[in-house]
Amino acid sequence: SHETHDEVTEAQTPIATGNGDGNGDGDSFECKHPPYTTQIVSSSPLLVYLKGFLTPEERAHLRSASRDAFRRSAIGGGSRSAQRTSSSAYIGRDPVVHCIEERAAAFQGHDVSRAQLEPLQLVRYAPSERYNLHTDWFSDKSDADAGWKLATNGGNRISSFFSYVYVSSDTTGGGTNFPLISAPKDERWCDVVDCDEPWERGVTFRPIEGNAIFWANLYADGSGDQRTLHAGLPVTSGDKIGINIWTRQAMLAEEVRGVDEYPEV
Numbered sequence: 001s002h003e004t005h006d007e008v009t010e011a012q013t014p015i016a017t018g019n020g021d022g023n024g025d026g027d028s029f030e031c032k033h034p035p036y037t038t039q040i041v042s043s044s045p046l047l048v049y050l051k052g053f054l055t056p057e058e059r060a061h062l063r064s065a066s067r068d069a070f071r072r073s074a075i076g077g078g079s080r081s082a083q084r085t086s087s088s089a090y091i092g093r094d095p096v097v098h099c100i101e102e103r104a105a106a107f108q109g110h111d112v113s114r115a116q117l118e119p120l121q122l123v124r125y126a127p128s129e130r131y132n133l134h135t136d137w138f139s140d141k142s143d144a145d146a147g148w149k150l151a152t153n154g155g156n157r158i159s160s161f162f163s164y165v166y167v168s169s170d171t172t173g174g175g176t177n178f179p180l181i182s183a184p185k186d187e188r189w190c191d192v193v194d195c196d197e198p199w200e201r202g203v204t205f206r207p208i209e210g211n212a213i214f215w216a217n218l219y220a221d222g223s224g225d226q227r228t229l230h231a232g233l234p235v236t237s238g239d240k241i242g243i244n245i246w247t248r249q250a251m252l253a254e255e256v257r258g259v260d261e262y263p264e265v
C-alpha cells in the first residue's frame with residue numbers, strides 16, 4: 001500500500017542524509033523499529049533467535065561511528081587475554097544508538113528500562129580471532145573488578161543480545177557456539193544454525209548480518225546460569241563485527257552509562 005511504501009522510505013532516508021559526519025546526530029533521524037521476527041531456540045535457559053533486529057542503515061551507522069574506536073578486547077578485570085583476541089569499541093549514545101537501546105529494552109518487557117543497559121559494545125574479529133568459551137555474567141571469583149561492577153553498577157547481567165553488524169562476503173567460521181544448549185532439530189533451522197556441527201557441540205549460530213541472539217544469563221534467584229556458556233568461534237577468513245547489548249539487574253550509574261542526552265519523551 002501507499003502507507004507501507006512511505007514508511008520504508010522514511011526509515012531509510014534520515015540516517016543516510018544526516019549531517020554526514022557519521023555521528024548520527026543529524027536532526028533528521030527518526031527511530032523506526034524494524035519488524036524483526038523472533039523464535040525460541042531454548043526455553044531453559046531462555047534463548048531467542050531474532051531475524052532483522054538491526055536495519056542495514058543502523059548497521060552502517062554503527063560501523064562508521066565506531067571505526068576509529070577499536071582496541072584490543074579486554075575480559076573481566078580489564079585485562080587482555082589470549083582467550084579473547086578480538087578488538088572492541090564502545091559506542092556513545094546518539095539517536096541511532098538510543099533507538100537500538102529502546103528496542104532492546106522493550107523486547108524484555110515493561111519491567112526492564114533502558115537505564116539498565118550497559119554502553120553498547122562492538123566487537124571486531126579478523127581472521128584467526130575468537131572469543132573462547134565464557135559466560136557473560138560476572139562471578140565474583142573470576143572477575144578482579146567484580147566488586148566495582150556489582151556494587152556501583154546495577155548488579156549482574158540478566159541478559160545478553162549479540163547481533164551481527166557486519167559479515168564480509170568471504171567470511172568463514174565466526175559462529176556463536178553454545179555447547180551446553182541442544183541444537184534444535186528441524187532442518188528449517190539450518191538457515192541460521194550450523195547444521196554441520198556434531199550434536200555434542202550444542203548449537204552454533206552462523207553470523208548473519210542484522211540477526212541477533214538473545215539469552216537470559218541468570219536463574220530467578222540471581223545466580224549465574226552455567227548453561228549459557230558460549231564462544232565466538234575463530235573467524236577463518238573474512239571479517240566479522242558484532243555488537244553486545246548487556247542488561248543489568250538494576251539501573252546503571254550515570255558515570256557508567258553516560259549522561260542521557262536523548263531522554264524518552
Ligand SMILES: O=C(O)CCC(=O)C(=O)O
Binds near residue numbers: 174
Ligand atoms: O563473537 C561472538 O559470536 C560472541 C561474542 C561474545 O560472546 C562476547 O563478546 O561476549
Ligand SMILES: [Fe+2]
Binds near residue numbers: 134135136230
Ligand atoms: Fe559473550
